[in-house]
Amino acid sequence: MTTRPVHEYLPVADWRRTVRALLRHLGRHRGRLALVIVAMTASGAFGLVTPRLLGSIVDLVAHGGDVSDVVARGGVMVAAAIGCAACAGVGIAAAATVFEAVLAELREDMIDTVLRLPVARVEAAGTGDVLSRATDDVDKVSEAIGKALPSMLMAQAGVVVTVIGLAAIDWRFLLVAVATAPLYAVTARMYIRRAPAVYAAERTAAADRAHHVLGPIQGVSTVRAFDLGGPLSVRIDGHSWAVVRRSMRATVLQARLTGRLNLGEFIGMTVILLVGFVLVGDGSVTVGATTAAMLFFLALFDPIGQVMYVLDDLQSGAAALGRIVGVLDMPRAGDSSDDVETDDGTGLVARGVDFGYTPEHPILHDVSVSVGPGEHVALVGMSGAGKSTLATVLAGIHPAGSGTVTLGGVAIQDIPGTDRARRIALLTQEVHVFSGSLREDLQLAAPDASDERLWAALKKAGAHDRVRHLKQGLDTVVGENGEQVDAMVAQQLALARIDLLDPDVVIVDEATADAGSVGAGVLEESADAILAGRSALIIAHRLSQAAAADRIVHLSRGRVVEEGPHADLVASGGRYSEIWAAWTKGREEA
Numbered sequence: 001m002t003t004r005p006v007h008e009y010l011p012v013a014d015w016r017r018t019v020r021a022l023l024r025h026l027g028r029h030r031g032r033l034a035l036v037i038v039a040m041t042a043s044g045a046f047g048l049v050t051p052r053l054l055g056s057i058v059d060l061v062a063h064g065g066d067v068s069d070v071v072a073r074g075g076v077m078v079a080a081a082i083g084c085a086a087c088a089g090v091g092i093a094a095a096a097t098v099f100e101a102v103l104a105e106l107r108e109d110m111i112d113t114v115l116r117l118p119v120a121r122v123e124a125a126g127t128g129d130v131l132s133r134a135t136d137d138v139d140k141v142s143e144a145i146g147k148a149l150p151s152m153l154m155a156q157a158g159v160v161v162t163v164i165g166l167a168a169i170d171w172r173f174l175l176v177a178v179a180t181a182p183l184y185a186v187t188a189r190m191y192i193r194r195a196p197a198v199y200a201a202e203r204t205a206a207a208d209r210a211h212h213v214l215g216p217i218q219g220v221s222t223v224r225a226f227d228l229g230g231p232l233s234v235r236i237d238g239h240s241w242a243v244v245r246r247s248m249r250a251t252v253l254q255a256r257l258t259g260r261l262n263l264g265e266f267i268g269m270t271v272i273l274l275v276g277f278v279l280v281g282d283g284s285v286t287v288g289a290t291t292a293a294m295l296f297f298l299a300l301f302d303p304i305g306q307v308m309y310v311l312d313d314l315q316s317g318a319a320a321l322g323r324i325v326g327v328l329d330m331p332r333a334g335d336s337s338d339d340v341e342t343d344d345g346t347g348l349v350a351r352g353v354d355f356g357y358t359p360e361h362p363i364l365h366d367v368s369v370s371v372g373p374g375e376h377v378a379l380v381g382m383s384g385a386g387k388s389t390l391a392t393v394l395a396g397i398h399p400a401g402s403g404t405v406t407l408g409g410v411a412i413q414d415i416p417g418t419d420r421a422r423r424i425a426l427l428t429q430e431v432h433v434f435s436g437s438l439r440e441d442l443q444l445a446a447p448d449a450s451d452e453r454l455w456a457a458l459k460k461a462g463a464h465d466r467v468r469h470l471k472q473g474l475d476t477v478v479g480e481n482g483e484q485v486d487a488m489v490a491q492q493l494a495l496a497r498i499d500l501l502d503p504d505v506v507i508v509d510e511a512t513a514d515a516g517s518v519g520a521g522v523l524e525e526s527a528d529a530i531l532a533g534r535s536a537l538i539i540a541h542r543l544s545q546a547a548a549a550d551r552i553v554h555l556s557r558g559r560v561v562e563e564g565p566h567a568d569l570v571a572s573g574g575r576y577s578e579i580w581a582a583w584t585k586g587r588e589e590a
Ligand SMILES: Nc1ncnc2c1ncn2[C@@H]1O[C@H](COP(=O)(O)OP(=O)(O)OP(=O)(O)O)[C@@H](O)[C@H]1O
Pocket: 357, 363, 381, 382, 383, 384, 385, 386, 387, 388, 389, 390
């Protein structure tokens, strides 16, 4: 029996692995990243020129200097301001290209990994978990990368050069700046701790209100019929006020953040002025230098404030990145081994297979079946006997709890996932027409197939005429944003894809049941044409399919109870012969 837990979320990477993954991705854009750092640092350095020159102008004026010197300094300040803006522009643009490229890589890797995850693992995690990582989490990282990270980098560069500038004027001014740092650390901690919950509550309340507003709009006729307008608007009122309360909390939190930042600014400025007063008094620095130090100190607040406001974005971006990296680091189906050569001589063989979706409910017991080269084997049994379950175990979607499943003598779990999917094709009722042109849909199975090959596959699957009558033929766009194809054509396209894929074995799980009785007949012909000469395991609900097969395996309550060619089973007078007799009688009466 398999002992896989019923629900098992996909892993989340710890911060070390997350940082490593981020650095790995950033490392691929080293050159551009260096440009970002140089441009942002240069922008910060240019930013220091204006306060420094303002200080020197103060000294010039105090000592009765020349007006032309003041004008010259003004010119340098203008040039520095232009340099500062230009470098910031280059830095931000380069950062955007690096971060967008990293984000695109993460998104692609994420989708690629999710598509290659073993289906059983995705089922255990739940599609919601997978979907939210591929969408919401990627969005959160995108927000953090797009908005927060450039501000953070810009701020860091600004702080570093300003601190150097302060130290260059006098180390005691630097000491004041360092002494105010703990206040910012405490403020940042307060904000990081509270902000995510406060903003999340605000978003939840807004979503709740939207839900309660949309419900009555969608069901407006019911609202009118039962005169529910009054009570419903009271309810909407309540939810609207809840949003107001949550928004107020968020505003109060922001006000507290701003208040503490201003307090830090006030204390720092006061101390700088006092220190400056003493230093000017003992002749260590000039009034102009103190002015410059004060302006440097003031210039620190913009970047610090910016960082504070994006801290929660960064925090939730980092959490989302951890969830993405957790998936990226997972072993993909078939990653464990190289392309495994199989010997087609022995076909698909299951020996003594046990399986259950949960440990408490075994479904398959000691099942042994085989599909030899070119052989058609029909699987029959009552509803719930375990036929579809056996199909997924044979296709390698669910690993057998005990026993073995081999293809060409090699355990299917040892065949790389993508290779396995090409060798064992599982055709179920849930066929999907992918958005795009018909050609693209078909070429998913054989990317290099020529139009002639595609038409030949369509002909075999019986869809040739339908497609020929479409105005744009193979270029017709199908799927969500294009031509809607009916269930029968969708099945025929799936059959054509099987022909193009040319797998070693096809497992057909009731692919023809959905199309209505006339359609079912057509599809049965299509399936026969595609399966001719191929190894196939056909889950047969219509016993005509079973009668046409080379061999029948009868499954009952997860066990093989009869096996053999149709004629032998009918002659043996066993359970299958009774079902066959009842079925043929029913057909005669109908
Ligand atoms: N994903 C699943 N998780 C848990 N139990 C499942 C799952 N799929 C099927 N089962 C259970 O496994 C048992 C066998 O179901 P299965 O679909 O394999 O039978 P079947 O013979 O193919 O039936 P049918 O002919 O109605 O499709 C049933 O009891 C079913 O409820």
